[in-house]
Each structure stands twice: as C-alpha cells, then as structure tokens.
Amino acid sequence: MTRIELESIACQSCGAAQDPGRFRKACPDCGFGRFRVRVARHTRGFDPSAMEIRLEWLLWFGELAPLIQAAVDGPGTMVPFHSWTSKDDLEHVSGEEVARFLTHPETDRRNLYRRWMRERVEAGLRDNQKICNRCELIFVAHANTWHREAYCSRKCFELDTQSQRVGR
Ligand SMILES: [Zn+2]
Ligand SMILES: [Zn+2]
Numbered sequence: 001m002t003r004i005e006l007e008s009i010a011c012q013s014c015g016a017a018q019d020p021g022r023f024r025k026a027c028p029d030c031g032f033g034r035f036r037v038r039v040a041r042h043t044r045g046f047d048p049s050a051m052e053i054r055l056e057w058l059l060w061f062g063e064l065a066p067l068i069q070a071a072v073d074g075p076g077t078m079v080p081f082h083s084w085t086s087k088d089d090l091e092h093v094s095g096e097e098v099a100r101f102l103t104h105p106e107t108d109r110r111n112l113y114r115r116w117m118r119e120r121v122e123a124g125l126r127d128n129q130k131i132c133n134r135c136e137l138i139f140v141a142h143a144n145t146w147h148r149e150a151y152c153s154r155k156c157f158e159l160d161t162q163s164q165r166v167g168r
Contacts, residue, residue: 004109006101007040012092020102025095033095039113044083090116134160 009018013032026033093116101112121138122131130141132152139152146157 002044002110003042004106004113005040005042006098007038007087009038009098010036012036018098023095023099023102025099034092035095035098037090037093037098039088039090039116040085041087041113042083042085088117090120132156 006020009020009023010016011018011027011030011032012034014027014030016027016029018027018035027035097112097116101109104112118131118136125131125138128140129138130147130150131138133150134156135152137152139147141147141150146152146154149157151157151160
C-alpha cells in the first residue's frame with residue numbers, strides 16, 4: 001500500500017510557498033508557472049517481493065508466512081513488513097501537472113510521479129544510454145535491432161512486439 005502526495009509546492013522563480021488547497025497554475029506573487037515540488041511516498045504493508053518466501057508457505061499462511069519463515073530461518077533474513085517514507089524533490093514541474101496531481105486519484109498520481117522520475121532520469125542519461133520501453137532498465141545502446149528500438153534485450157523487444165501483434 002502506497003500513498004503518494006505533494007508535501008510542499010514552491011514557486012520555481014520567487015520561492016513562494018503555494019497552498020495545495022487553493023493552488024492556481026501560476027504563482028499569485030510573480031505569475032511564474034513552474035514549481036519546485038517535494039513528493040512524499042508513504043509505503044506500508046507486506047511486500048512479498050522484498051524476500052524470497054517459500055511459495056507453499058505463502059499459500060498456507062498468507063501474510064503470516066514471512067513471520068513463520070523468519071522464525072525458522074532466523075532473524076535478519078527478511079524485512080517484508082515495512083513502513084517508510086521516501087521524498088523526492090523535483091524542479092520545474094508545470095502548474096498544469098501540479099494541479100492534475102492535486103485533483104486526481106492515487107493511481108493517476110503514481111503514473112504522474114513515474115513520468116516525472118523518468119524524465120528526470122532521462123535528462124541525466126549519457127548519449128549512448130537508453131531506457132528500456134518494456135522493463136525500464138537503463139542500458140548502453142549498441143547497433144542492433146532491439147537497442148535501436150529502445151529495448152534492453154531481444155527478449156523485451158520480442159515480448160513487446162508480440163503483445164502488440166496480439167492486441168491488433
Ligand atoms: Zn513566484
Ligand atoms: Zn527490458
């Protein structure tokens with residue numbers, strides 16, 4: 001379970017703090033339309049991907065499986081129950097996108113956040129680096145078909161082109 005929210009919004013130009021409850025797409029003080037935002041993600045719950053749990057245990061015990069497995073395997077083998085907050089500062093986010101974030105439900109927020117982070121990563125890539133269209137791995141591009149199409153591997157390339165063919 002993840003909750004994602006804008007912890008603070010400040011005008012990129014004059015630095016004035018913006019009230020999320022009455023956000024306008026431009027700064028009321030200076031009229032600038034881009035903002036510095038701090039995105040907070042609160043995550044809480046059970047994350048099976050955080051450890052390797054024996055599948056049969058998961059089937060039998062559900063969310064209790066990690067606890068039981070830890071009791072058997074000893075401490076230090078797991079942190080599947082988690083609760084943490086991570087914060088990211090993003091610059092030059094348009095007023096349009098901030099407004100969209102503030103008024104849209106959780107799933108849309110997550111997609112927006114993903115896109116913002118992706119743009120940020122892309123801006124920092126070296127010329128020969130690309131992000132895989134399918135799995136989002138960052139890779140160094142060589143002269144082959146799948147790298148040219150921005151897939152990290154032949155497998156990702158084929159999986160995507162196959163699913164597109166099925167979708168047609
Ligand atoms: Zn301003
Ligand atoms: Zn890939």
